[in-house]
Amino acid sequence: MKKSALLATAIACVGLLITGCQKNSSSGTKNQDKITVVQNATVDSLDPILAYQNTSSTVVANTIEGLYTIDAHDKPQLALASKVKTSNHGLTKTFTIRKNANWSNGDPVTANDFVFAWRRLSDPKIASAFNFQPGAAGIKNANDIVAGKKPVKSLGVKAAGPKTLVVQLDHVVPYMNKLLAFSDFAPVNQKYFQKTGKKFAQDSNHLIYSGPYQIKDWKLGDNTIQLVKNPKYWDAKNVKIKNVKLDIITDPEKAAIAFENGSADYVHLSGQLVSKYRKDKNFVNDVGNFTQYIMFNLKKPGLDNADLRKAISCSINRKEITTHILKDGSIPSHSMVMKDLVKNPATGKDFADESTTNLYEYSPAQAKKYWNKAKKATNLRSFTLLYDDSDPSYANVAAYIKAQVEKHLPGMKVTLQQVAKKTRTDKMSKATYDATLTRWGPDYADPTAILSMYQSKNDSNYGRWANSEFDKLMAQSDQTTDQAKRYKLLLKANNILIDSASCPPLYQIGAPVLQRANIKDLPMHIAGVPFFFKYASIK
Amino acid sequence: MKKYVLKRILIAVITLFLITLILFIMEKAMPGSPFNDEKMSHAQVAALYHKYGLDGPVPLQFFNYLKNMLSGDFGVSYTVQVNTPVTTMIMQHFIISLQIGLQATVLGSVLGFLMGILAAIKRGTIWDNLMTGISVLGISLPNFVVALIVSIIFSYKLMVFPGTYQPSQPFVSSILPTIALSTFTMASIERYVRNDMIDIMNSDYYRLADSKGIKKFQLIGHHVIRNTLISVITVLAPLMIDLLAGSMVIEKAFAIPGLGTLYISAIQANDYNVVLGITFFYAVLFISIMLIVDILYGLIDPRIRLDEGK
Numbered sequence: 001m002k003k004s005a006l007l008a009t010a011i012a013c014v015g016l017l018i019t020g021c022q023k024n025s026s027s028g029t030k031n032q033d034k035i036t037v038v039q040n041a042t043v044d045s046l047d048p049i050l051a052y053q054n055t056s057s058t059v060v061a062n063t064i065e066g067l068y069t070i071d072a073h074d075k076p077q078l079a080l081a082s083k084v085k086t087s088n089h090g091l092t093k094t095f096t097i098r099k100n101a102n103w104s105n106g107d108p109v110t111a112n113d114f115v116f117a118w119r120r121l122s123d124p125k126i127a128s129a130f131n132f133q134p135g136a137a138g139i140k141n142a143n144d145i146v147a148g149k150k151p152v153k154s155l156g157v158k159a160a161g162p163k164t165l166v167v168q169l170d171h172v173v174p175y176m177n178k179l180l181a182f183s184d185f186a187p188v189n190q191k192y193f194q195k196t197g198k199k200f201a202q203d204s205n206h207l208i209y210s211g212p213y214q215i216k217d218w219k220l221g222d223n224t225i226q227l228v229k230n231p232k233y234w235d236a237k238n239v240k241i242k243n244v245k246l247d248i249i250t251d252p253e254k255a256a257i258a259f260e261n262g263s264a265d266y267v268h269l270s271g272q273l274v275s276k277y278r279k280d281k282n283f284v285n286d287v288g289n290f291t292q293y294i295m296f297n298l299k300k301p302g303l304d305n306a307d308l309r310k311a312i313s314c315s316i317n318r319k320e321i322t323t324h325i326l327k328d329g330s331i332p333s334h335s336m337v338m339k340d341l342v343k344n345p346a347t348g349k350d351f352a353d354e355s356t357t358n359l360y361e362y363s364p365a366q367a368k369k370y371w372n373k374a375k376k377a378t379n380l381r382s383f384t385l386l387y388d389d390s391d392p393s394y395a396n397v398a399a400y401i402k403a404q405v406e407k408h409l410p411g412m413k414v415t416l417q418q419v420a421k422k423t424r425t426d427k428m429s430k431a432t433y434d435a436t437l438t439r440w441g442p443d444y445a446d447p448t449a450i451l452s453m454y455q456s457k458n459d460s461n462y463g464r465w466a467n468s469e470f471d472k473l474m475a476q477s478d479q480t481t482d483q484a485k486r487y488k489l490l491l492k493a494n495n496i497l498i499d500s501a502s503c504p505p506l507y508q509i510g511a512p513v514l515q516r517a518n519i520k521d522l523p524m525h526i527a528g529v530p531f532f533f534k535y536a537s538i539k
Numbered sequence: 540m541k542k543y544v545l546k547r548i549l550i551a552v553i554t555l556f557l558i559t560l561i562l563f564i565m566e567k568a569m570p571g572s573p574f575n576d577e578k579m580s581h582a583q584v585a586a587l588y589h590k591y592g593l594d595g596p597v598p599l600q601f602f603n604y605l606k607n608m609l610s611g612d613f614g615v616s617y618t619v620q621v622n623t624p625v626t627t628m629i630m631q632h633f634i635i636s637l638q639i640g641l642q643a644t645v646l647g648s649v650l651g652f653l654m655g656i657l658a659a660i661k662r663g664t665i666w667d668n669l670m671t672g673i674s675v676l677g678i679s680l681p682n683f684v685v686a687l688i689v690s691i692i693f694s695y696k697l698m699v700f701p702g703t704y705q706p707s708q709p710f711v712s713s714i715l716p717t718i719a720l721s722t723f724t725m726a727s728i729e730r731y732v733r734n735d736m737i738d739i740m741n742s743d744y745y746r747l748a749d750s751k752g753i754k755k756f757q758l759i760g761h762h763v764i765r766n767t768l769i770s771v772i773t774v775l776a777p778l779m780i781d782l783l784a785g786s787m788v789i790e791k792a793f794a795i796p797g798l799g800t801l802y803i804s805a806i807q808a809n810d811y812n813v814v815l816g817i818t819f820f821y822a823v824l825f826i827s828i829m830l831i832v833d834i835l836y837g838l839i840d841p842r843i844r845l846d847e848g849k
Binding site for chain 1 (some may be wrong): 570579580582583587590619622701704792795796807
């Protein structure tokens with residue numbers, strides 16, 4: 001009796017403590033020139049071409065600046081390059097590197113630093129996860145080099161002088177400047193790289209910086225990274241925040257406590273915490289950079305039937321998923337290309353809003369119609385829906401889909417299978433799955449960052465969907481320099497993909513955060529590097 | 540004794556070899572690879588397999604791994620800390636787990652020991668009930684709940700300690716995790732010490748010594764506590780391994796970049812070398828501590844003969 005009384009008292013104390021926490025957080029940072037940003041991904045590498053996680057690319061982009069950055073209005077701005085000259089029908093770009101662009105060790109930033117870095121990026125032996133990007137930027141021979149068909153030295157980039165970088169292109173890529181703002185295009189000082197050898201980027205003593213910040217007392221594996229203003233940066237006078245601390249906290253509850261007690265100024269919130277902070281003055285809810293969708297394996301007999309896929313798609317109520325299951329600001333998706341990523345160059349309308357209206361959205365009547373058609377064409381009456389454990393919400397979404405499909409398609413049975421993320425991707429790449437919950441985020445702000453994976457010969461086309469008209473439109477969009485025409489071609493390709501119901505989009509994830517209200521110009525970019533601290537300020 | 544230790548070391552070597560072999564085979568049989576990612580092309584994955592020597596036959600890979608291992612090279616990380624040597628990673632993260640684990644061991648065992656003595660000596664009084672109550676709480680409350688409670692009180696409300704681990708303040712930021720981690724040890728030790736002491740105090744030899752008029756302090760110190768140490772060591776050894784190896788829950792709760800956190804990340808990322816390296820390290824740690832404990836038994840209680848009197 002005594003023991004249970006003690007336990008009850010303790011539980012009551014915990015309850016009181018927790019409920020006592022619900023106060024409104026302070027809107028201002030304690031310090032005028034320092035912010036602490038909580039990240040939920042660790043740093044895997046700070047070598048620009050190996051930095052894969054978001055936290056890593058954020059650190060690289062803010063410490064080793066490249067030719068461009070992205071400003072607070074999501075516009076690319078020249079950074080280490082002072083000017084760029086375009087010639088040869090847009091196929092040659094000559095960048096002039098700033099005279100006062102120097103590395104933190106005093107060496108000048110030279111054109112060779114870019115040549116060396118970009119060749120490393122394209123080198124198939126190094127196999128950077130981003131080695132497709134020089135090809136995506138249209139740089140001459142990049143795709144052939146990655147495929148091992150041409151030597152690395154044939155990459156269309158050369159130093160025409162210490163401060164003159166000439167880039168030759170296979171084709172014009174309208175979003176090239178945005179791509180070049182990504183961290184993997186950062187320069188690398190060849191002399192320094194060779195001197196440090198295997199220790200390069202392993203800690204702050206083996207890194208030099210060309211960007212607005214440098215790293216203080218850090219080694220790979222640490223859970224916190226301090227960025228301090230780089231006095232040798234060419235534009236140091238315009239860097240307003242002197243110290244940026246990145247704290248890696250994977251537990252969202254803990255991150256929220258860090259915000260409440262003032263030790264963090266920017267934290268990501270999980271779905272469970274959104275309702276608690278929704279009315280907080282520091283609460284910001286934007287859409288995030290991933291579209292969640294179901295990918296069907298079209299190599300599985302039965303799932304290659306479009307009517308069956310449409311029936312499944314029509315039986316899922318996206319609105320219920322976002323408002324009742326996720327509750328984190330996620331929005332139902334209407335397009336493979338997510339909202340806020342690309343605008344129509346002629347009208348300014350959002351690509352996602354201009355997407356097809358034939359979405360196979362929730363409609364029990366339509367689901368029944370397609371199901372009756374499908375039943376005549378295929379005997380498939382069950383399939384397994386795969387999902388992974390990297391996010392706790394996936395299990396709930398999968399369970400909801402199962403319930404909806406089995407309710408609206410009588411006779412159809414859905415088996416749920418939860419696996420580790422690596423297992424899911426393995427099954428996808430080997431086509432040993434029926435259907436999977438998956439997501440895709442763009443590496444650059446262009447529809448091709450999403451649509452190119454559905455080309456019939458793309459390795460990432462895990463659904464094995466193939467459509468010659470789609471492939472043709474994608475190829476045409478690569479060739480044209482007319483932006484309005486290109487936009488229309490890509491929109492048409494997107495609509496063909498949606499119409500196939502081979503990968504019905506479900507929702508675009510929410511990005512709820514707590515951000516001190518006095519921190520200005522620190523948006524989270526939907527594509528590429530999430531944060532550029534150079535433009536941020538504290539009012 | 541020497542023969543016994545040598546025999547144990549030989550068994551340990553065979554055990555370690557088997558652990559490495561089984562884990563190596565299991566890793567290869569597991570679905571996925573370190574490089575599985577939606578955005579990686581087949582060519583990229585193939586290039587990485589070649590770069591890290593993962594494209595050869597598995598027996599050859601194992602042979603190469605063993606050969607390098609014997610020279611202290613446990614390979615590099617493929618994904619968690621790209622290209623960092625595994626030995627560097629283990630040492631870097633273990634130091635943090637070790638510091639917090641040792642602190643928790645010392646705090647938990649000293650407090651538990653003192654509480655157990657107090658409860659046994661003051662058996663049946665309010666002190667006994669209080670100590671019992673605390674230890675029941677310590678055993679019943681999962682350590683993440685304790686972590687939450689101490690975080691809310693000391694980090695959120697009073698703001699005296701950081702709520703997450705800060706490399707610039709290794710001691711101050713280790714205080715809350717130490718408290719959270721030590722509660723179970725403290726409670727377990729308290730229970731064992733109390734029960735053992737009561738058993739000893741009811742034994743014939745204790746009564747005989749007591750009837751001889753030996754002072755209470757001397758009686759407890761010399762006859763009771765020394766014999767109680769046996770059970771303390773038995774309990775403490777496995778607890779200590781858990782604490783030193785880094786509690787994964789506590790490390791996550793306080794964002795501590797310890798070995799437990801690294802192990803979980805490596806398993807999730809299929810980072811073969813890191814998983815193998817840490818498992819090997821854990822196995823060595825476990826086997827060594829158990830061997831030391833067995834030797835300590837003999838030193839504390841001469842009745843225990845490790846080599847069966849030979």
